[in-house]
Amino acid sequence: MLPPHPAIYPNGLAPPLRSRQQWLMIRISIAASVVAILVAGCVSSQPRPVPGASAGPAKRIVRDSAQLILPDGTRVNPDSTGGFELPNGDYVKREPGGALVLPTGARCLPDQGGYLCP
Numbered sequence: 001m002l003p004p005h006p007a008i009y010p011n012g013l014a015p016p017l018r019s020r021q022q023w024l025m026i027r028i029s030i031a032a033s034v035v036a037i038l039v040a041g042c043v044s045s046q047p048r049p050v051p052g053a054s055a056g057p058a059k060r061i062v063r064d065s066a067q068l069i070l071p072d073g074t075r076v077n078p079d080s081t082g083g084f085e086l087p088n089g090d091y092v093k094r095e096p097g098g099a100l101v102l103p104t105g106a107r108c109l110p111d112q113g114g115y116l117c118p
Contacts, residue, residue: 061100062114071117 018026059071067075068084076084082094090103100108100115108117 059117060114061108061117068114 061071062069064075067077069075070086074087076086078084078094082098083092083100085091086103092103093101095101095107098110100117102108102117106118108115110116
């Protein structure tokens with residue numbers, strides 16, 4: 001292997017040694033950079049709630065004699081188990097305790113005159 005070209009380093013043998021002060025400055029610079037990156041990540045702006053996007057009032061399924069009226073006004077006939085089929089073909093089950101379980105897994109709790117849904 002050939003030795004490095006003398007024009008590369010002033011003394012022709014090795015790169016110049018750094019003083020203790022230079023190494024200290026390098027370490028301080030690296031530490032300051034790491035701290036700045038960490039602080040920037042921790043201080044990033046928090047997501048702000050969108051006005052009007054809060055949870056609205058609960059939806060109701062109203063009992064009208066033998067039928068149920070869904071929140072959109074559609075009328076359905078419960079079957080012998082108390083469940084019913086939605087217009088889109090999904091099935092809503094009725095639990096033994098009386099609550100309805102929507103296809104999404106949400107539970108509509110019975111109240112006076114129908115069910116209260118999330």
